[in-house]
Amino acid sequence: MSSVPEPPGNQTVSVEKIGGGAEFDERKFEGVERARRNVEKAVLLDAYLEREKYPTYFGFLDEFQICESSMPEALRERFRTIIDEWTRDSGFVRKALWSLGFEAKQEIGNNSEAAIAKTFYEGVLRGQGRLELDGYASPIGSIQVVGKGPFFTVYFFDKQDYAELYRADSGGSFHRSELTKLVYQDRNLIPPMLFVNGPPSSPNAILIVRHERQHFINHQWMKKEVRADGDTGLAAANDAVKDEIIAYLRDGHEPLEIKSVLNNDAYLPLFTGMTDEAGRSLKRSIEEVCLAANDATLYFPTMASRTLLVFHLIDTPLEQMADRVRTLIAFEKTNGNPAAKFEIPGRETEFLIPPDEDAV
Numbered sequence: 001m002s003s004v005p006e007p008p009g010n011q012t013v014s015v016e017k018i019g020g021g022a023e024f025d026e027r028k029f030e031g032v033e034r035a036r037r038n039v040e041k042a043v044l045l046d047a048y049l050e051r052e053k054y055p056t057y058f059g060f061l062d063e064f065q066i067c068e069s070s071m072p073e074a075l076r077e078r079f080r081t082i083i084d085e086w087t088r089d090s091g092f093v094r095k096a097l098w099s100l101g102f103e104a105k106q107e108i109g110n111n112s113e114a115a116i117a118k119t120f121y122e123g124v125l126r127g128q129g130r131l132e133l134d135g136y137a138s139p140i141g142s143i144q145v146v147g148k149g150p151f152f153t154v155y156f157f158d159k160q161d162y163a164e165l166y167r168a169d170s171g172g173s174f175h176r177s178e179l180t181k182l183v184y185q186d187r188n189l190i191p192p193m194l195f196v197n198g199p200p201s202s203p204n205a206i207l208i209v210r211h212e213r214q215h216f217i218n219h220q221w222m223k224k225e226v227r228a229d230g231d232t233g234l235a236a237a238n239d240a241v242k243d244e245i246i247a248y249l250r251d252g253h254e255p256l257e258i259k260s261v262l263n264n265d266a267y268l269p270l271f272t273g274m275t276d277e278a279g280r281s282l283k284r285s286i287e288e289v290c291l292a293a294n295d296a297t298l299y300f301p302t303m304a305s306r307t308l309l310v311f312h313l314i315d316t317p318l319e320q321m322a323d324r325v326r327t328l329i330a331f332e333k334t335n336g337n338p339a340a341k342f343e344i345p346g347r348e349t350e351f352l353i354p355p356d357e358d359a360v
């Protein structure tokens, strides 16, 4: 099952290229090796949270036969917090879905998927101040509201319904509860919502859910340069750009595509209010990270390995990311490319780069 391409140039790595002498790189590689053990566990935790309805810390350890003592105390603590928050938020979402169903039953007489969808649709319009509290509205096509995990995933089968609630030209959008309200009977239960422009089976939907789910994870897990305290300077912009790059890497985008996407007008607001110098620094970081990540794709050819790359970068500040990626490439080259062989138990290998049939 794990036929992976052999990366070229395996024997000809020049460790000097990434800075420092051989001894220095050896120390760096030890650091990568240590980090890799933690990062692999983070990828497994992510997969566990994706499929497990009632996740627990010990359930996670059991599932992947991880010995607790193999994890540093700081990592255990972090994982416990992540699982606790995930469980708390997922419970909140289940309650909100139940409450929507309850309201649908009262208003429409049943809590079928269609009735829940209509109740949800009206709730968002009310939250946007576009429908009276006792007003009625119906979506044109089907809407599917899924309440599994720490946010609602809402699929709009008809483009016009999505455009009515959000914007016509986007494939998906994440709505934090404090910004997009859902007004229905239980006003204390407003979950974050992911709107997907298309049915669950559409190719766009899978990409969007991956991308936005990673934003959610970044929001909870990512080490920030600044906390959300109104800072609009370079540090905040660096965090925002890093968040996007990581989400795009995670959904399987090619790094060079990410570079052009981030240079689109849609991301211009990131640069407003910055000094010219800060703007240039941000652009340079985008360029450097995307070019380095592009060189890394050969060594991280599967979705599982791409996820490794993402979790290797989640704690790295934007301005150090390109360097980090280059160290990871050198590590892979000198160690027989372990990332390409990494698999998530119970999940089929998914290739981002099709394996080369002729590879030995």
Ligand SMILES: [Zn+2]
Residues within 6 Å of the ligand: 211, 215, 244, 247
């Ligand atoms: Zn995004």
